[in-house]
Amino acid sequence: MIRPLILLISLAMVVGACKNENNKTADADTAKTGKAASDQLTRNILFFGNSLTAGYGLDPSEAFPSLIQQKIDSADLPYKVVNAGVSGETSAGGKGRIDWILKQPVDVFILELGANDGLRGVPVNETRANLQTIIDRVRKKYPQVKIVLAGMQIPPNMGESYANQFRNMYVELAEKNNVVLVPFLLEGVGGVRELNLPDGIHPTAEGHKIVANNVWAVLEDVLRQ
Known part of the structure; x- marks a missing residue:
């Protein structure tokens, strides 16, 4: 046994x-x-812009797209930020590289371009056409994409008429394309010496915190829809 x-x-x-x-x-x-x-389930938010998006002069973690990622994580939302900012980028440059950028999936597209055009005095109609082309290509590749347009303003160096046309261009594009508009990306930062680097153009780390708040005030609702 x-x-x-x-x-x-x-x-x-x-x-x-x-x-x-x-x-x-x-x-x-x-x-x-x-x-x-x-x-x-994780969706991509693509920030497509110039040195402001890239975080010129700062560690990438201090740039406003990275700060937006922190806010997204705190809100427990299923989104991943992709920073596609290139310093010195113009609207024409953005139009030239958008197809390559769109090889990756995009659910939310943040368009932050045009400031360098304005500083160089590029005709507003030309800038508008470039931005429209970018919007069209994004929507053609990803019809369900949500687009947020970051509005910009420039000093009246180029003349008051040009500055007004430039500012209104973003409002007109947003209305025409039915996209969400951040009225002025640098609200509370532009022209404030202590919130900008010595060049007077690019925000400091503290400035980027304010920029992130400006974007989040609009973007949060978009992400929760």
């Missing part, structure tokens, strides 16, 4: 070990499935 008893105990141990291994495998499979589902 001893040997059968030993055999039964051995079989029980083998069966138990197999169950444990199966459970481990099942747990691992569940974890992988959960991660895959999580990855599929």
Whole structure:
């Protein structure tokens, strides 16, 4: 009777070990499935802009898109920020690289371009046409995309008429394309010496915090829709 008893105990141990291994495998499979589902649920927010988006003169973590990611994480929203800012970028430059950028999935598109055009005195109609082309290409590639346009203003160096046309261009584009508008990206920062680097153009880390708030005031509702 001893040997059968030993055999039964051995079989029980083998069966138990197999169950444990199966459970481990099942747990691992569940974890992988959960991660895959999580990855599929995460959506991309593409910030497409110039040195303001790139965070010129600062660590990338201090630029306003990174600060937006922090706000997204705090709100537990399923979005990942992609910073596609290039210092010195004009609307024409953006038009030239948009197709390459759109090779990655985009759910929300933040368009922040035009400031360098304004500083260089590029005709407003030309800038408007470039921005319209970018919007058209984004929508053609991703019809369900949500677009946010970052409005800009420039000093009256180029003349009051030009400055007014430039400011109104963003309002007109937003209305024409039915996109969400951040009225003035640098609200509370532009022209404030202590919130800008010595060049007087690019925000400091503190300035970027205010810029992030300006964007978030509009973007949060877009992400929660």
